[in-house]
Amino acid sequence: MKFRNLSLLILLLIASRAWTMDPHREITFDDIFRKQVFSERSVSGLRSMNDGSHYTVLVGGNILKYNYRTGDLAEILFSMDQLDWPGDGNISGYEFTQDDKKILLAADRERIYRHSYRANYYVYDLETRSAIFLSEKGKQQLGTFSPDGSKVAFVRENNLYIFDLETRTEQQLTFDGEQNKIINGAPDWVYEEEFALSEGFQWSPDSKMIAYYRTDETRVRQFSMTTYGNLYPDSYSFKYPKAGEQNAIVSIRVHHLLDDRDVEMDIGEETDQYIPRIKWTKRPDELSIMRLNRLQNKFDLLLADAATGESKVILTEDNEYFIKEASDDLVVYLDNGQHFIYRSEKSGFLHFYLYDMDGNKIGPITHGDWDVIDFLGMDEKRGYMYFTSYEESSVRSTVYRIRPDGTGKEKVSEKPGWNTAEFSKTFDYYIHTHSSVTTPNYITLHNAKGKLISVLEDNARLKENARVYGLPEKELFTITTPEGVELNAYMYKPKRFREEGEYPLMIHVYGGPESQEVQDKWGTSPWFYLLLEKGYVIACVDNRGTDGKGEAFRKSTYMQLGKLEVEDQIAAAKYLGSLPYVDASRIGITGGSYGGYMTSLCMTKGADVFKLGIAISPVTNWRYYDTIYTERFMRTPQENPDGYDLNSPVHYADRLKGKFLLIHGMADDNVHFQNSVDFAEALIQAGKKFDMMFYPDQSHGIYKRGAGIHLRTLTTDYVLENL
Numbered sequence: 001m002k003f004r005n006l007s008l009l010i011l012l013l014i015a016s017r018a019w020t021m022d023p024h025r026e027i028t029f030d031d032i033f034r035k036q037v038f039s040e041r042s043v044s045g046l047r048s049m050n051d052g053s054h055y056t057v058l059v060g061g062n063i064l065k066y067n068y069r070t071g072d073l074a075e076i077l078f079s080m081d082q083l084d085w086p087g088d089g090n091i092s093g094y095e096f097t098q099d100d101k102k103i104l105l106a107a108d109r110e111r112i113y114r115h116s117y118r119a120n121y122y123v124y125d126l127e128t129r130s131a132i133f134l135s136e137k138g139k140q141q142l143g144t145f146s147p148d149g150s151k152v153a154f155v156r157e158n159n160l161y162i163f164d165l166e167t168r169t170e171q172q173l174t175f176d177g178e179q180n181k182i183i184n185g186a187p188d189w190v191y192e193e194e195f196a197l198s199e200g201f202q203w204s205p206d207s208k209m210i211a212y213y214r215t216d217e218t219r220v221r222q223f224s225m226t227t228y229g230n231l232y233p234d235s236y237s238f239k240y241p242k243a244g245e246q247n248a249i250v251s252i253r254v255h256h257l258l259d260d261r262d263v264e265m266d267i268g269e270e271t272d273q274y275i276p277r278i279k280w281t282k283r284p285d286e287l288s289i290m291r292l293n294r295l296q297n298k299f300d301l302l303l304a305d306a307a308t309g310e311s312k313v314i315l316t317e318d319n320e321y322f323i324k325e326a327s328d329d330l331v332v333y334l335d336n337g338q339h340f341i342y343r344s345e346k347s348g349f350l351h352f353y354l355y356d357m358d359g360n361k362i363g364p365i366t367h368g369d370w371d372v373i374d375f376l377g378m379d380e381k382r383g384y385m386y387f388t389s390y391e392e393s394s395v396r397s398t399v400y401r402i403r404p405d406g407t408g409k410e411k412v413s414e415k416p417g418w419n420t421a422e423f424s425k426t427f428d429y430y431i432h433t434h435s436s437v438t439t440p441n442y443i444t445l446h447n448a449k450g451k452l453i454s455v456l457e458d459n460a461r462l463k464e465n466a467r468v469y470g471l472p473e474k475e476l477f478t479i480t481t482p483e484g485v486e487l488n489a490y491m492y493k494p495k496r497f498r499e500e501g502e503y504p505l506m507i508h509v510y511g512g513p514e515s516q517e518v519q520d521k522w523g524t525s526p527w528f529y530l531l532l533e534k535g536y537v538i539a540c541v542d543n544r545g546t547d548g549k550g551e552a553f554r555k556s557t558y559m560q561l562g563k564l565e566v567e568d569q570i571a572a573a574k575y576l577g578s579l580p581y582v583d584a585s586r587i588g589i590t591g592g593s594y595g596g597y598m599t600s601l602c603m604t605k606g607a608d609v610f611k612l613g614i615a616i617s618p619v620t621n622w623r624y625y626d627t628i629y630t631e632r633f634m635r636t637p638q639e640n641p642d643g644y645d646l647n648s649p650v651h652y653a654d655r656l657k658g659k660f661l662l663i664h665g666m667a668d669d670n671v672h673f674q675n676s677v678d679f680a681e682a683l684i685q686a687g688k689k690f691d692m693m694f695y696p697d698q699s700h701g702i703y704k705r706g707a708g709i710h711l712r713t714l715t716t717d718y719v720l721e722n723l
Contacts, residue, residue, distance in 0.1 A: 024470025024495065027533035029716065032526045033709055037465045040440045040523060041457050043431070045093075050100050052426025061091045063103065068429040071445050071454030078103060078124055092119065097149030101126055102165075104143055104152060113189055113669060114700075115198050116141065123152065123165060134163055135170060141186055142199050146207040153185075153201060153210055160185035160201060160212055162257070173210070173255050180222060180239055183215040188248050190241055191215075193670065194628035195276045195326055204280055209254050209306055211265075211278055211287050216249040225667050228696045238669065243623055243630040243644075244637040250275050252289055254306045265304040266311040267291060274628065276326035282337035283357070290331065296322045296632045301331060301342075301359070314359030317344060321555040322632045324350060325514060329375035334404070341365065341385065341404065343372065345551045352387065354404050365406050371550060373397055374420070378404075379427035382448075386412065388420055394548035395476060395488055396520045399432070412450065415439075418521035431456065435521040437474040437490075439463075470495055472532055476520060479541060481571040488518040488548070489572065492528065492538040497581070504586035504723050505576055506531055508540045509602070511565045512594030513557060513633050516547040527712050534720060539576055543568035559640055561622060561633050562601050562647035569598060570606040577609070588612035588723045590715070593671060593700065594619065596663075597649070600679065603660050604652035611658045612723045614715050617671050617700055618662075620679040621648045624672060653682035659722040660690040663711065665698030691718070 031037045045058025049065070054074060057064050061080040066073055080091065093106040103126065106119040118139035123132045134140065140154040140161075152163045158177025163170050174184035186200040191213075201212035223240035226233050241247045252265040252275060267275060267289055274292040281288050281303065289302040289311065297319045304311035317323065324345055332341040339362070342353050347364075350371040354362040366372055368391060376386035376399070384401040392398050399413040399421050413419035417436030424430065427448060434442045440459035446452055465471075472492045479487045494503055508528065510517050517540050528538045542548075543565040545557035557564050569589070577584030589610050591599045596618025603613035622630050622644045623637050637644050645651060660683075664676040673694070683690050693714060698707050 025468050027469050027471075027495075027529055029530060029713070031469075032530055033712060036526075037469070038462065038471070038523070038526050038529055040462055041459055042433070042441055043443055043456050046422065046431065048422070048424040050096060050098050050425050052424045052428055055424065055429075055431070058091065058094065063091075063094060068424055068445065069447075069453070071456070077126065078105070092117075095143075095145055097145050098147060099149060102145070102149060104145055105131075106143060108139070110139060112141075113192055115192055115196070116186070119143070121152065121154065132165065132168065135161075137170075142201070144199070144201075144203065146203050147205055148207040150207065153203065155185040155200070158183045158186070160210070160255070162210075174212075174214075180237065181216070181218055183213070183217065185212045187213065188215045188217055188220075189238060189669070190247070190626045190628050191250075191274075191276075194626060194632075195274070197276065202278060202280060204254075204285075204306070205282075206284070208258055209256050209285075211252065211254045211280065211306070213275070213278070214251045214253055216251075219246045220248050221245055223672065225669065225673070227667055236667070240669075240672075241627045243625060243627055243634070245627065247272065247274075247294075247627055252278055252287075252304075254287065254309075256306075263306065263309045265289060265306075265309045267302065277328065277330065279331065279333070281333045281340075281357070282335055288331065288333070290326060292323060292326065294627075294631065295635060296628075299323045299326075303357075314357070315342065315355065317346065319345070321551075321558045324554075325632075332375060332378065334378060335380045339404065341375070341378075343375070348552060349550045352385070354406075363406060365402060365404055366409075367406075369550065370394075371548065376421055377423045377427065379423070382427065384408070384427075386421065386423065390548050392416065393520065395516075395518055416520065418519050429453070437476060437520055437522065440522040471529060472497070474522075474524065476518065479572050479575050481568060481575075483567075483571075485544060485568065487541050487543060487568055487572060489539060489541040490518050490524075491540075491576075492524070492532055493581075494532045494535045494537060496535075499581055501581050502583040503535060503537045503581055505537045505539060505573075505582050505588070506719065506723070507569070507573060507576075507587065507589040508538065508595070509543075509569060509589055509591040509598045510593070510595040511543045511546065511569065511591070511598045513545045513561070514547050514554060515594070516542060518542045527715070530716060531719065536719070536723075537576075537582055539572075541569060541572040543572075557633065559634060559643045560647060561643070562597065565598060566601045566605050569602055570609055573602075573606070573609045586611055586723050588614070588719060590614040590616070592616035592618075596671075600649035600662075601647070601652070603658065604649050604655040607655050607657035612660070612719065613658065614661045614663065614718060616663045616711075617665060617668060617702065618649075618675060618679070619671050620650050620675040623648075624675055624678075650679050650682045653679065653688060654686040656683060656686070656688045656690065659718070660688075661715070661718050662690060662692045663695070663702070663714075664693075665695045665700060665702045665707075667697045668700045670700040 048055050063078040065075050065077045091107050092109040095104040103124045105122045108120045110118045121134040121143040140156045143154045160173045176182050177184045187197040191197045217239040220239040220241050222237045224235050224237040249271045254263045272294050277290040279288050285306040287304045291300040299317045300313050301315040302311045352365040370391045373388040378385045386401045388397045397418045399419050402409040421430045421432045432444050440462045443457040445454045475491045596615040599613045599615040600618050664673050666673045
């Protein structure tokens with residue numbers, strides 16, 4: 001009898017343990033960062049060929065050609081082993097001529113800044129299966145075919161060149177280019193970073209002219225960074241205009257190839273201004289020039305005569321705060337040459353408007369209490385423009401099409417979540433990407449009527465790994481602050497979650513103006529998956545100043561970056577700490593770049609709420625950041641000294657409590673290491689204990705030569721030991 005009772009007890013204990021054990025596989029550091037079991041796949045290097053019937057993808061240095069109609073592989077257009085490369089042969093980009101007979105290949109890429117790079121360029125002839133090496137005089141930037149495919153323009157050592165493919169001769173167009181003085185045909189650091197200006201020249205549609213930027217950096221102060229590894233460390237210097245300091249002087253010129261002459265375009269007498277974009281219109285010899293004043297609250301659209309340089313302003317818009325960031329689709333010219341589409345916040349929400357070429361507004365194309373997101377293209381043949389918007393939700397993107405007169409609006413994407421599309425050149429086909437909190441990237445090919453042709457990527461492996469490892473699902477919700485402000489948020493509850501538990505909370509923050517972290521799409525930083533395994537709640541909140549909710553919400557932080565954002569993050573942390581399953585005494589926060597700035601402020605201004613903070617590459621004083629970004633939201637330090645000083649974590653160093661880890665790359669060309677050095681000095685002078693990790697020769701992203709793995713090992717241990 002005793003034996004039987006003992007056996008029953010053992011069976012009950014085994015059953016009880018089996019019931020509480022998690023049947024899912026444990027998430028490990030190696031799984032995430034070395035095996036990358038949670039990496040989300042996309043289709044890389046995808047682009048439509050100009051025939052509109054085929055698209056290509058870049059896979060392992062090979063360019064594969066697919067048929068839009070069937071989704072099948074048509075042929076391998078190019079393979080690396082077909083050529084004798086002088087370099088390592090690593091292809092990073094390519095471009096077709098308009099007749100699809102030649103490919104411009106960029107290989108042996110050498111990074112300059114965030115977007116810019118030098119490369120060896122080759123022109124590969126698909127008919128002869130032969131290649132031309134563009135130049136043996138050094139790597140080039142921005143290689144671009146002329147529209148007729150007879151020439152390639154490029155920049156080398158700050159000068160603009162063309163290479164004639166028929167004569168195989170190189171012609172230098174500018175001669176005054178010099179490092180840290182004059183740049184021809186390429187943007188300077190601040191235009192590249194803050195206007196996302198990837199090129200500094202444009203071919204005219206008839207291939208007879210090249211419009212280009214000439215940037216005089218002479219008056220811009222130089223910033224130097226020390227790089228290590230040699231017996232005597234090197235110093236790298238470049239022109240970086242900090243808030244309130246002098247910018248470069250930009251002029252726009254047109255080079256006429258037939259008579260080898262330059263004509264300077266009239267952009268006004270003011271030199272302290274910005275030219276965020278130039279673009280040829282659909283009319284011969286007419287160049288449009290987009291102009292912003294230094295405060296970026298006045299926008300002018302100019303039309304210039306390429307032959308004479310004479311210009312006229314056809315559109316002006318003023319804004320109480322600032323004009324939303326200029327981009328390639330700010331102005332879109334229609335093929336009829338009589339109209340253009342302009343994007344504006346004049347209604348309080350971002351929408352598209354139709355204008356004639358004299359600058360007369362014909363009417364709104366879109367309207368409503370929601371923002372458009374992206375312009376996806378204009379199908380001139382069918383008379384529809386395609387775009388994405390927040391119409392359904394401030395955390396969802398939906399693809400629509402509409403006629404330029406505002407009629408015929410139709411939804412293209414069907415599933416709720418985050419949607420976008422890439423169209424063939426003829427708009428007969430499109431590739432649709434959908435994601436949601438329950439679905440990783442699902443990439444499909446459709447015809448113009450929406451019929452599914454094939455599935456290009458279903459991320460089945462990722463979905464299976466999420467199931468096997470028991471990856472918790474992202475939950476979207478809103479938080480209402482004591483001020484009555486509604487904030488979008490997401491949360492992951494840890495594996496083996498129990499409602500009656502008390503879990504530590506780690507908040508991920510970015511929070512910068514016009515950004516958005518909370519979206520109805522798959523995933524978060526894979527690092528947080530590891531913390532979910534270790535029993536942490538993960539949350540993220542989009543504070544005031546972020547995108548998706550119209551101009552008033554987006555621009556509420558104007559002149560006071562950091563103030564309202566930190567108030568919102570503190571209020572959100574207090575709310576999350578009040579949840580029955582969150583331990584309010586164990587709340588941490590982390591972020592990089594603007595998120596590092598927010599983390600630093602939260603650990604000082606919000607020191608009583610947060611027990612731990614990890615700030616990566618933070619701005620700690622807006623006086624140290626660049627003119628274009630900072631002054632757009634803050635004006636200059638001379639005009640707004642309190643806005644700069646009262647929102648700098650350096651001035652609140654004496655309030656720091658809890659465990660704080662400060663991380664920065666010492667060769668960060670974007671947010672300079674100077675920011676963390678000054679903050680560290682302020683903390684030292686305040687007698688505060690903190691931890692710091694600096695990464696030699698690492699830029700803003702801290703990822704080269706194994707630094708990314710080291711950083712995540714460090715931050716994981718820091719959280720586990722201190723929260």
